[in-house]
Amino acid sequence: MDIQINLQMMTVIGAILITLIAVVNWIRLKSKHNDFAELLLDQIERDLELRKTLAMGLYMRFKKEESSSATTYSSNFLKEDPLSFEHFVADIIEAKYGGEMFVSKASGDFGVDFENRREDGLYMGQVKCTNKDVNFEAIALVHSNMEKWGAVGGYVITTSSFTKKAVEYADGLGIELINGVELVTMWLETMESDTAYLKQLNPSDI
Template identity: 30%
Template sequence: MTKKQMRQQEEGIKALLLLVGGASYWYTKSIETTIVIVGVLIALIIVYTIIQAIQRKERLRKSGIEIIDKMDGIHFEHYLKELFLTQGYKVNVTKASGDYGADLILKNDNDKIVVQAKRYSKNVGIKAVQEISGAKTYYDGTEAWVVTNSYFTKAAKELASKLGVKLFDRDELIALILKMNPNATSIHNTPVKKAQG
């Protein structure tokens, strides 16, 4: 959950508490009853929040994303190769240097998708979007994607929208991993070829 989403959720909870508290007092004319009703609502919100946190942690654990966070860039590229192979794509990993901004080339029917893999600990900026857009032209691609274990800056999202570049952030990567293997308990269950060299 992003900081913006967390702020929106907090504002929604505050508004709900004020609404329920106001309505309760207006209806019952009793401070004690209002305090009990608001207290019960707060307890339910806390329980719901704890359940949501447990579910998020379980989803992350099942996806193995914490192991991806420790991979080097080459290992991440080869992991993505295996991931996209399970989705029916023919996949080629480009050479490590002189790749013109593309790390993977995916082929499926008439599509040729040029992919840049960004295993980052910070948000991915516009440079990745610029590079993959150029690589799409160089490789005569039909689509351009940037896949990361992190998130994208606002500027990267805006530029990607203008250039028609598809962005796969951390949440979408987790969803793809779980789609590949919904019963996953560890990324080690997924075949990953070691980078050569």
């Protein structure tokens, strides 16, 4: 009888030990995976060429396709339209600065794609999914709306960059110009603050 009880106890203890070993190994693997994710995100943030490539990738993902275009894409690619880009950018701004976010309708937005209401006031933004540098007209539209609605700040955000005249025009207007590389950097920062989607992958995916 005692032998049987001892065997049962040894079996239970053995099962507990195996479980503990498995948990410890999982924690170690998860920690290694998280370290890898942090290193990868850090490397992307420091590598300008890589961020430029990602900015170009955002343009390809969200660019408007001509109706006559017969372009097909791999099922491995993400392909969305410019309206989705407005929501993509709005989500990044909301994640970074908080407040209440409102994305305008596709038509009749008068040059404002999103409104971000925060404790210090209203911010208005326009986004441009383009492969050409943005000129001053987009900035003028945002500034006009800021004046009309009493906004405290504004954004013009693009997958590309801005012309010299656009940068000069925006000076002193309270409008932040965010180019494609800066947008990618903000995207990565919101991933990190949100525990980063890379950390949600299974360690076996590395």
